[in-house]
Amino acid sequence: xxxxxxxxxxxxxxxxxxxxxxxxxxxxxxxxxxxxxxxxxxxxxxxxxxxxxxxxxxxxxxxxxxxxxxxxxxxxxxxxxxxxxxxxxxxxxxxxxxxxxxxxxxxxxxxxxxxxxxxxxxxxxxxxxxxxxxxxxxxxxxxxxxxxxxxxxxxxxxxxxxxxxxxxxxxxxxxxxxxxxxxxxxxxxxxxxxxxxxxxxxxxxxxxxxxxxxxxxxxxxxxxxxxxxxxxxxxxxxxxxxxxxxxxxxxxxxxxxxxxxxxxxxxxxxxxxxxxxxxxxxxxxxxxxxxxxxxxxxxxxxxxxxxxxxxxxxxxxxxxxxxxxxxxxxxxxxxxxxxxxxxx
Numbered sequence: 001x002x003x004x005x006x007x008x009x010x011x012x013x014x015x016x017x018x019x020x021x022x023x024x025x026x027x028x029x030x031x032x033x034x035x036x037x038x039x040x041x042x043x044x045x046x047x048x049x050x051x052x053x054x055x056x057x058x059x060x061x062x063x064x065x066x067x068x069x070x071x072x073x074x075x076x077x078x079x080x081x082x083x084x085x086x087x088x089x090x091x092x093x094x095x096x097x098x099x100x101x102x103x104x105x106x107x108x109x110x111x112x113x114x115x116x117x118x119x120x121x122x123x124x125x126x127x128x129x130x131x132x133x134x135x136x137x138x139x140x141x142x143x144x145x146x147x148x149x150x151x152x153x154x155x156x157x158x159x160x161x162x163x164x165x166x167x168x169x170x171x172x173x174x175x176x177x178x179x180x181x182x183x184x185x186x187x188x189x190x191x192x193x194x195x196x197x198x199x200x201x202x203x204x205x206x207x208x209x210x211x212x213x214x215x216x217x218x219x220x221x222x223x224x225x226x227x228x229x230x231x232x233x234x235x236x237x238x239x240x241x242x243x244x245x246x247x248x249x250x251x252x253x254x255x256x257x258x259x260x261x262x263x264x265x266x267x268x269x270x271x272x273x274x275x276x277x278x279x280x281x282x283x284x285x286x287x288x289x290x291x292x293x294x295x296x297x298x299x300x301x302x303x304x305x306x307x308x309x310x311x312x313x314x315x316x317x318x319x320x321x322x323x324x325x326x327x328x329x330x331x332x333x334x335x336x337x338x339x340x341x342x343x344x
Contacts, residue, residue, distance in 0.1 A: 022101045023070030024055050025148060029137050030344060038134050039111040041090050042142060043101035044149045045077060056094030059302060061293035072150030078255035078342050079142060079152045081135045082109040086197050089116045092292040093162060094175025099331045106149050108138040115164065128203040132172040132217040135159055139221055142220045156342040160223040162291045166230020171231035173225040173246045174218040179204035182235025193259035194231035221245065224341035226334050228291040229253045231260060233269040241272040245342035248273055251330060253285035255317040281333055285320025289313045294323050
């Protein structure tokens, strides 16, 4: 407990020293058809010296400091959009959004309707094809409001996603999903968490939804993608992955897992990507949940009391590094990749 407290104190001191350089704003994106409003938060560079506040902080997760509604800094900035996993929210990747904003990126994260911790609407969850569209709407909103968030360098836009969010960013990059291929594969790999979640959502229940799920969901403005321990990759077609036109960084959790094994998800995906445009990193002491925010002391007990078994989200590799150290590595990998990928 003492070690955890010291680590959290260190994070707070480090973030505090940098907090004046990051602004934060939250808004709701209206749907053109008034059917799917999307919550969006944006972290961005600012020169404001106003007092920062904690965002993304709750009884379970450690948040990050930023200045609310601060004016953005001048000049163009690359844009990163972030997609959370099934049952998560934008809070899960606060650590990454804040870190990238400190490095000069504008970072927009959304809550995908139906697949967040506070919105489990079955009808919305089944519309998986809407997830890439949610990111496209975030790109639209941020690029259209330079006075709020800063000027976006429109040829330097990337997407980062965790778990189901990893699937989302691969789709927005040009991967195509084949519901029949995935359903067949799940007969042989029924224990995969991606198969269980997919079957619960049932996104291909009608010919129309099946067609929309298998359609081309690419947004050509996205020129680089990062996948963090993704799921559903086995439903992506070999042809679309072989022709994927953007640089791709795939990071996998190396801790053995029966439900999300790296060899059947991330590593399998990488084998089918263009050699010249891919990079693969497997972090041996990272679990699937290491890509979520750092848990506070006492969070496991709180989660277990609420829903037995949920304490797993605070777990990393046994005997491995602390989550915040793993995330420092992930941030460095992503930042290094984006510098090269977006420059090209």
